[in-house]
Amino acid sequence: MTRCPPSRCSSRREHGRPLGCGAMHGPDDAAVGRPLCAECYDYTGHVLWHAHASKLRDRFVIDVRRRLASSVGLVQSRFAEHARLSFARVAEYQKRAAVHVHTIVRLDGPAGLSDEPPAWGTVDRLTDAVRASAHWVQVGTPYSPAVGEVVLRWGVQLDVRRLRPDGDRPDDDAVAAYVAKYVTKGASETGAGTDHPLPTWHDIDMVPVSEHVRTLMRTCWRLGGLPEYEHLRLRAWAHTLGHRGHILTKSRAYSTTYAALRAERAHHMGHGGGQDDLPAQVADRHWRYVGSGHTPGAALIAAGIADDLAESRRLGVEAK
Numbered sequence: 001m002t003r004c005p006p007s008r009c010s011s012r013r014e015h016g017r018p019l020g021c022g023a024m025h026g027p028d029d030a031a032v033g034r035p036l037c038a039e040c041y042d043y044t045g046h047v048l049w050h051a052h053a054s055k056l057r058d059r060f061v062i063d064v065r066r067r068l069a070s071s072v073g074l075v076q077s078r079f080a081e082h083a084r085l086s087f088a089r090v091a092e093y094q095k096r097a098a099v100h101v102h103t104i105v106r107l108d109g110p111a112g113l114s115d116e117p118p119a120w121g122t123v124d125r126l127t128d129a130v131r132a133s134a135h136w137v138q139v140g141t142p143y144s145p146a147v148g149e150v151v152l153r154w155g156v157q158l159d160v161r162r163l164r165p166d167g168d169r170p171d172d173d174a175v176a177a178y179v180a181k182y183v184t185k186g187a188s189e190t191g192a193g194t195d196h197p198l199p200t201w202h203d204i205d206m207v208p209v210s211e212h213v214r215t216l217m218r219t220c221w222r223l224g225g226l227p228e229y230e231h232l233r234l235r236a237w238a239h240t241l242g243h244r245g246h247i248l249t250k251s252r253a254y255s256t257t258y259a260a261l262r263a264e265r266a267h268h269m270g271h272g273g274g275q276d277d278l279p280a281q282v283a284d285r286h287w288r289y290v291g292s293g294h295t296p297g298a299a300l301i302a303a304g305i306a307d308d309l310a311e312s313r314r315l316g317v318e319a320k
Contacts, residue, residue: 032095034212043219049152050099050242051232052139053091056152057101061087061251063133064105071129072120083118084108086251090179091243093192097213099243104163104178105130112253127160134158144228179248193217194239204238216241 023031035041069079079085088104107126109115138153163178194207204217217238224234237244294302 043215044147045150046098047216047219047223047242048141048150051234052152053099053243054245056139059137060133063137064129067129067132071125081110083121084110084112084253086254088250088254091247097192097216097241123162130160142228144226146226193241196239197236198238
């Protein structure tokens, strides 16, 4: 059980609801993550932040690299000759259905993973650059007569830690454990959004989500109808609450590429997983349509419905 933090102000909002909760909540309490006052909650800002999160991440990466270069007297265009900065990012949906970003930042020598970082590439210098960029970068939305112009930036909650196992430098196991923890948490614990697009406005009413999430989906749909936000394709991404892209992204040079992983998986599947004791597999590339129909259970239901309809028709004829 956890207690909601007390409010910083004892006054009440316009709609008569308190600013704080202060109650005890269990991990499965449906009230966790929902706004105290849905009428006051900034659903428009929530959706627009999701829609511009990738652009904000890109600016963050550029600014960290620029700050590192300037801190040691390098021109940014010559940074790649001295070091390589790479990122891996995990987008985690929190209980309040807002995306929380976990970023792994690594600094190597110019040759990449096998190259030691330069002498000036210390943890403290990298930490300072990350903190400064997280507080400084921002993205402005296009002006809208209905919304105005919204300036989006990272939140004030910033936690920078050195990622390492028992040794002095992070290794693959520590990074994999960190990423896997938040990928599984984001996918299974929040219930934010759905795994399929919502073609129409009425589909929003049918998805099994909380009213808070449903309102975010409706906000995506409404904003997606404004011409100034057409390029954001908010209606196409209403099922993810406006957030576009994969849950896990990374710099191309961070480690192996997704293309290499797909090729390795295809090789693994095509060769029986690398186990010689598995029986040979035959691939048949010629398919033909045989037919479709009910499953055994569905067939029983359909037969019952057909019997009911036949009986109704018989009774109708007798009544006439």
